[in-house]
Every structure is written in C-alpha cells, then in structure tokens.
Amino acid sequence: MANYYDIDDVLAEQEFLPVLFQQGAEGVGLFDSGDDANEVEAGAKVELPFCLARDLHVRGVVAIDVPPYFRKVSRTRKEIEADAAHVDLRSRCQYFYELGLKIAPLAGDKSIGPFLLVAFQTRYKEVLVKAHTAASAVASKHLTLLTNEEVKLCEAGQSSTAAFKK
Amino acid sequence: METGAQDGSSGYSTMDDYESLISTTDAELLKRAWQNEKAAPQILRFEAALIQRSREQIKLMEETVGEFTRNGIDPLTVSLYQMDLDRTVFLLRSYLRTRLQKIEKYVFHIQKTAELWNRLSRQEKRFAERCIEDMEKHLDQSVLSKLPSSYKSHLKQSSSSEEDDMVPEPRLDTYVICRSKRFLGAFQLDDRQFPVNIEADDLYALPYKSIKPLVETGQIDLV
Amino acid sequence: MYGKKGSELVKELASSEPGQLSAFNNDLFAQVIDECTGHLHHLGSLIRKIEELKKIEEIKKLNNQELEESEKQLLKAHNSGALIHHLSLLRNKRCLMAYVYNRAETIRSLGWAVERVLPEEIEEKLSGSEKEYFKNHAASLQSYMSELDLDLAVDMVPPKDPYIKVRVLEDIGNVLLSDQSANLARHAILFLRRTDAEQYISQAIFTLMLW
Numbered sequence A: 001m002a003n004y005y006d007i008d009d010v011l012a013e014q015e016f017l018p019v020l021f022q023q024g025a026e027g028v029g030l031f032d033s034g035d036d037a038n039e040v041e042a043g044a045k046v047e048l049p050f051c052l053a054r055d056l057h058v059r060g061v062v063a064i065d066v067p068p069y070f071r072k073v074s075r076t077r078k079e080i081e082a083d084a085a086h087v088d089l090r091s092r093c094q095y096f097y098e099l100g101l102k103i104a105p106l107a108g109d110k111s112i113g114p115f116l117l118v119a120f121q122t123r124y125k126e127v128l129v130k131a132h133t134a135a136s137a138v139a140s141k142h143l144t145l146l147t148n149e150e151v152k153l154c155e156a157g158q159s160s161t162a163a164f165k166k
Numbered sequence B: 001m002e003t004g005a006q007d008g009s010s011g012y013s014t015m016d017d018y019e020s021l022i023s024t025t026d027a028e029l030l031k032r033a034w035q036n037e038k039a040a041p042q043i044l045r046f047e048a049a050l051i052q053r054s055r056e057q058i059k060l061m062e063e064t065v066g067e068f069t070r071n072g073i074d075p076l077t078v079s080l081y082q083m084d085l086d087r088t089v090f091l092l093r094s095y096l097r098t099r100l101q102k103i104e105k106y107v108f109h110i111q112k113t114a115e116l117w118n119r120l121s122r123q124e125k126r127f128a129e130r131c132i133e134d135m136e137k138h139l140d141q142s143v144l145s146k147l148p149s150s151y152k153s154h155l156k157q158s159s160s161s162e163e164d165d166m167v168p169e170p171r172l173d174t175y176v177i178c179r180s181k182r183f184l185g186a187f188q189l190d191d192r193q194f195p196v197n198i199e200a201d202d203l204y205a206l207p208y209k210s211i212k213p214l215v216e217t218g219q220i221d222l223v
Numbered sequence C: 001m002y003g004k005k006g007s008e009l010v011k012e013l014a015s016s017e018p019g020q021l022s023a024f025n026n027d028l029f030a031q032v033i034d035e036c037t038g039h040l041h042h043l044g045s046l047i048r049k050i051e052e053l054k055k056i057e058e059i060k061k062l063n064n065q066e067l068e069e070s071e072k073q074l075l076k077a078h079n080s081g082a083l084i085h086h087l088s089l090l091r092n093k094r095c096l097m098a099y100v101y102n103r104a105e106t107i108r109s110l111g112w113a114v115e116r117v118l119p120e121e122i123e124e125k126l127s128g129s130e131k132e133y134f135k136n137h138a139a140s141l142q143s144y145m146s147e148l149d150l151d152l153a154v155d156m157v158p159p160k161d162p163y164i165k166v167r168v169l170e171d172i173g174n175v176l177l178s179d180q181s182a183n184l185a186r187h188a189i190l191f192l193r194r195t196d197a198e199q200y201i202s203q204a205i206f207t208l209m210l211w
Helices: A007-012 A050-058 A075-086 A096-107 A112-133 A136-143 A148-165 B014-039 B048-070 B075-112 B122-142 B208-216 C004-015 C026-062 C069-113 C128-148 C194-202
Strands: A016-021 A045-049 A062-064 B175-180 B185-187 B196-198 B203-207 B220-222 C163-168 C173-176 C181-184 C189-193 C206-208
Touching (some): A007 A148, A007 C004, A007 C069, A016 A050, A045 A050, A050 A096, A062 A096, A075 A112, A096 A112, A112 A148, B014 B075, B014 B220, B048 B075, B075 B122, B075 C069, B075 C128, B075 C163, B122 C069, B122 C128, B196 B203, B203 B208, C004 C026, C004 C069, C069 C128, C163 C194, C181 C189, C189 C194, C194 C206
Antiparallel strands (some): A016 A045, B175 B203, B185 B196, C163 C189, C173 C181
C-alpha cells in the first residue's frame, strides 16, 4: 500500500457502513462484551468500519449496504444536481469522496464514480473562488459544508493567496 | 558571471572570459537540476559531475571575492560577485537538501528499487542506510516488538501478506508543470485518447508519470 | 474494539497543527496494544476450534463421509470470526504504525530546524524511543554533512539580493540614487540597490528581471 501511513486514508477507512452478514461469525464481541461465546448470526445487520467491511465483503462474509448519500435515488443526488456548491456534504460524510471512491468498485453501481466527479467539479470552482476572495466570516460558514478533501483545497488556495500578497 | 562588471583594471584575460562562459552554463544547469529535483515526486539521478564542478566554482568565486575585497575593488562589483556566489551556494544546498528529504521520506521504497537506489550518490547511500537503521529500530521499539509474532514485520502487514504492503511510495500521477527546450511533436501520454503536441518553450501541466522518461533523459524540464 | 481506539490515536495527529507535536499519548497507545493482545487471544481459540473441526473432517473423509451441514456452518463461522480478529489486528497495527511514523516525520523536520539539542518543551512531548530517534537521525545528517564538508541546515530561504536587476520601461533621464547616478533610459538594464528600485517598481517604471 503506497499510502499505508497516509493519515487521511487511515481515517477515511474508519467511516462506518451498514453491512448484512451473509453467514454467521463465531467468537466476535461485536457488541463490546468481549465474551468468547459471542456470535453474530447470518442475516444480522451491523455497522462496521470500512476497513473491516471491505475485506469481509470481498470474502462473501458480509454484503455492504451502500450508504444512502451515494445511492442513485437519493436526496443527496437531487441536491447536488440542483445546487452542488451549497450542499452540506460534510454532515453526510467528512471523507465523502475518499469513501465514495473506495465503495464504488464494491457496490456494483457504476454511476457512483461519475456522480462524485460531477459533484467535485461543480463544488471545486466555488471552493477556489471563496478561498481567494471571501471575508473570513463567510468563509468559515462555507467551511462547515466542505468535506475533508475540499477543506484542504480551500486552505491551499488561501495560503497561496497569502504568499502571493507577500 | 553577469555581464556589466567590465572593469579593465581587474586584469581579465581571454581565459577568464572563457571560464566565465563555462560557469554561466553550469549555473544554468545547476538551476535546472534544482528545479527538476524540487518538482519531481521521485528522486532523480544524482548530477555528480555538475555538483563537483559547482563546488569547485564556488571555491573559486570565494577566492575571487576575497581578492577583490583586499584589493579595494568597488563595492558594487564585489556585491555582484557575492550575489552570484550566494545564489550558487543556495542552489547547491537546496538541491542536496531536497534529495535528502526525499530519501528520508521514501527510504524503504528506494532501497527496494534498484533503479532508484542507483540514483543516489555514495554519501547519500550511506545516509539512506542509516535512515533505514534509525527508522527500523524506532518502529520496532515503539510498535512491532509489542505485536503478536506474525505481525512484527515493518514491510508486510502480516505473514500472510503476499508482498511488501507497508512501503510508502511517492505518487507519480501528480501533475507537474513542464517545458521542453525543443519541439517534441506528438507525444502519446498513457491515459489520454489523443496525443499531446509538445512545442518548444510552451508550458504544460501533465501527470508526472506520463513524462517521466522525458524528464529522466533531460528532454523536458520541470518548473 | 475493532479499530476505534486506534483511529482515535490517528485522529489526534490529524487535529494537531502541522509541524507541531502533542505529547505522546502513552495511555491510548497502551490501550491499543492491549486490544491487540485481546484479538490475539480470541484468534487463538478460534484457530484451535478450526483445527479440531478440520481433524473431524479428515477423519470423516477417510470414511468417505462429509461434515454435517451444521458442522460445515460452524467451520465457516469460525473462519469468519478468525478473519474479523485478524483484520482488527491489521487495523490496529496500521493505526499504531501511522501514529509513530507520522510523528517521526515531524521529529525529522525538527532536526533540520533546530540544533542537535531539543528545547525542553518539545523534548517532554516525546516518547523514549522518539528521543533516541531524534538523536540518531541528527547524527546521520551530521555524518552526511561532514562527509561532504557542507552545512545543509543553513540557507533555507533563497538569498534576498541587496542588488537587483531591472529593465527600465519609461524614459526618465538621469537620477541620483543612494550609491550611483543612473540614466533611466527606456529599455536599459540596470543593477540597482533593492531599496532604490522599489519605488520605481511600484510605479511600473521598472520591471524586475528574475535571474
């Protein structure tokens, strides 16, 4: 893994996802009791961090449920289509793009990729404009809507503006 | 040396002029090597000969400035020579520093990849070996020695890993700004459907991966 | 469990100022290590069960029999459980390694910025191993610099030239500057003191020529 130590990647993979157990699992204290005899039955619905969910999904132990905000028919998609720049993506998922990219190959929904791209491209312009021009009050309000990746973009834009002014 | 300091009484000979010409070219080469190294995500070939010459010229310039100062040459001229000297020294230091920082960051990957390892100078190789030693010891003491036996490797996540899956690598698909000295014609980049026409002196923003061989053979410079 | 504490460690890194170190979180670190021991324990008993079931399978095979459906499901369930604990171990390992590794990066940058001795307020934030790492790294750098007979820890910003090169854009004629009298003729290229040139640059009478 070329990005094994990358902090953002580590945190993005901690995002929780609902999964459906396709078979039972023995000896797992998923409900925090640490009890040896604890088991999960086939058909159980549990929330797991992505790093576990992915490998279990690939082995057929669980099936990942695509979070609502990535689904084809969802309020998020409608809001992005209407006015991408002002959608509060941060409250859906701080690592919206990173998680979306990781889920896309597992979900079997080919529309996720293009959707992420369109969302990013539309919001990108707004992020840059605000980074270079906005007064700090407006800017900090805007920041609360941005995902992790977008915040970094914004900060990069602001620091280069500051450097330029020097 | 910048032109403009034509002082007949300083005793310039034709040989000095010729040498100034050579060192101007080297100054350009040093600047280019520095820019390329700063912008490239991966470590580039060590410019051993250029660095050697640059160090010799620095020594020469230091002596010249010393002489001028002793002989009471006008301050403007001395300043110009001093500026040149300062600039060259800065470039040299920054070039070497940039390389060391790349080595520090990607030392495991560099060690594993013969092509990259061979781009290091002798001293850099020794430095890299010490970096590996220092880092391995630190990771072992802090983390690995406290983990179960099949999870103790600093290269493989567990003994069931098929390959070294813990080695950080630079991202080669980052975009860089580049310029070619010559017209290179239609150049096929990996993931584009149509080739890009590379004209001389135009700036292009391209993924490093697609122009990597051109940078390595000196046909394209990074900005 | 299952990586939550591990990611808290990493979150700490994400929330600290770039280039700044918070105190090494010995407590949380130790808790994550303890979790690993817990996962190993569960993994061990699951593997033992799996081997028992496999033995039964072998014996049944010799008698041209198969495992009962319930036994097959049990074997599957144990394998899944083992996988979950193994993945949790990998996750915790990654968090611990990322914590130490990224802090080490910051520690290295200190080695470039400060002398070989760390200021006390930074030193007290480091773990024992980190203090040792800092020393070793500083020594490795020093060794390289000695070999080259070149100090690389200075000169970190490009030199600000006292004299700069400019091109005159307008015909101004002769002017008396702080150290010389210059003819500001259009297109002339001149070397002037930065302080003298600045006012003309801001009025767009000169343009700065970069080297």
